[in-house]
Amino acid sequence: MLKIKNLNLIYDDKNHVLKNVNFTVEDGEILGIIGLSGAGKTSLLRTMNLLQAPTSGEIFLDQVDLRKLNKNQLRNVRKKISIVFQHFNLLRSRTVFENVSLPLEIEKVPKGEIEVRVNKLLEDVNLLHKKDSYPSQLSGGEKQRTAIARALINNPDIILFDEPTSSLDPSTTQRILDLILEINKSMKKSILIVTHEMDVIKKICDKVVYLKNGTVDFFGKVHEFFIKKENELNKEFYQEINVDWKRVKEVVQGENDRLIKVVFWGEKTHEPILHNITKKYDITLNILYGKIEHLKDNPYGTLIVEVISTQREMEKFLEELSANVYKVEVLK
Numbered sequence: 001m002l003k004i005k006n007l008n009l010i011y012d013d014k015n016h017v018l019k020n021v022n023f024t025v026e027d028g029e030i031l032g033i034i035g036l037s038g039a040g041k042t043s044l045l046r047t048m049n050l051l052q053a054p055t056s057g058e059i060f061l062d063q064v065d066l067r068k069l070n071k072n073q074l075r076n077v078r079k080k081i082s083i084v085f086q087h088f089n090l091l092r093s094r095t096v097f098e099n100v101s102l103p104l105e106i107e108k109v110p111k112g113e114i115e116v117r118v119n120k121l122l123e124d125v126n127l128l129h130k131k132d133s134y135p136s137q138l139s140g141g142e143k144q145r146t147a148i149a150r151a152l153i154n155n156p157d158i159i160l161f162d163e164p165t166s167s168l169d170p171s172t173t174q175r176i177l178d179l180i181l182e183i184n185k186s187m188k189k190s191i192l193i194v195t196h197e198m199d200v201i202k203k204i205c206d207k208v209v210y211l212k213n214g215t216v217d218f219f220g221k222v223h224e225f226f227i228k229k230e231n232e233l234n235k236e237f238y239q240e241i242n243v244d245w246k247r248v249k250e251v252v253q254g255e256n257d258r259l260i261k262v263v264f265w266g267e268k269t270h271e272p273i274l275h276n277i278t279k280k281y282d283i284t285l286n287i288l289y290g291k292i293e294h295l296k297d298n299p300y301g302t303l304i305v306e307v308i309s310t311q312r313e314m315e316k317f318l319e320e321l322s323a324n325v326y327k328v329e330v331l332k
């Protein structure tokens with residue numbers, strides 16, 4: 001487990017970039033760190049393995065406070081926390097094989113063992129056929145897979161990714177995300193990913209840290225993040241279709257009529273709950289907006305609905321609906 005406690009980072013005595021940051025990454029989890037440009041995402045990632053020394057705070061890896069380690073101890077711990085840099089940082093004069101083998105050469109691992117370990121890993125990331133190519137002869141996705149193989153060669157517990165898909169086309173992005181999921185599942189690695197792409201969070205993350213001006217604005221499960229922060233994310237990240245609230249609210253005219261937002265989560269998202277409950281009461285529904293988001297493990301859905309009925313029926317309907325879905329909000 002990686003635990004970050006009250007972390008602060010001030011550059012040059014004046015630029016307070018990370019402010020009292022707290023979160024944990026459980027073993028086997030994928031945590032996304034998202035935020036707008038300049039929020040401090042990369043700085044945060046670099047403090048995780050002390051590539052960047054924080055100004056104050058603690059970083060625990062399995063109960064060990066990394067900031068209290070001496071140089072030698074830290075060198076060993078760094079083998080447990082690998083980083084994949086945004087621009088890959090491959091050595092141009094070395095082949096794919098030689099880039100991946102470098103950490104083992106530094107460790108003076110015997111040649112025969114290097115050969116076996118690197119070839120196996122290159123096979124795992126589907127790059128064996130490119131082992132003798134130089135970085136300049138690789139596509140963006142192949143460079144990324146070389147960098148990932150190099151990060152995996154020391155068998156780390158945690159891998160830090162800085163914007164792993166920001167320079168890749170959509171289909172290569174999907175293949176890299178699949179590879180990251182595979183590394184997480186079959187190799188059982190914990191993963192931290194800095195990204196500004198909501199799709200990365202939706203497709204592969206279990207939890208999310210939302211950084212705003214160096215402060216953790218949200219830390220928790222992905223579906224809670226999208227549900228709680230929906231309106232803000234629409235605005236800041238241009239997510240999905242924006243609801244035209246003014247027009248939607250104008251639709252609701254009757255004294256007893258209500259505008260409600262219904263949020264479904266998990267298996268229930270695909271069940272006809274609204275229909276089944278509606279049948280029991282004397283009400284009319286007018287669906288004004290709807291969407292289903294497919295997150296890593298479960299879908300969640302949002303409906304904006306006008307409900308037309310008498311006050312008595314409305315109360316009973318809302319009560320039963322609230323008991324059967326993730327959340328009901330009366331908007332008007």
Ligand SMILES: Nc1ncnc2c1ncn2[C@@H]1O[C@H](COP(=O)(O)OP(=O)(O)OP(=O)(O)O)[C@@H](O)[C@H]1O
Nearest residue numbers: 011015017035036037038039040041042043044196
């Ligand atoms: N080595 C450094 N020295 C001084 N200031 C820095 C350094 N690295 C980053 N900063 C500053 O810290 C702030 C946060 O930068 P950082 O790169 O961590 O943000 P980010 O969220 O990753 O942004 P982006 O998405 O644009 O990469 C910025 O104001 C940046 O100028």
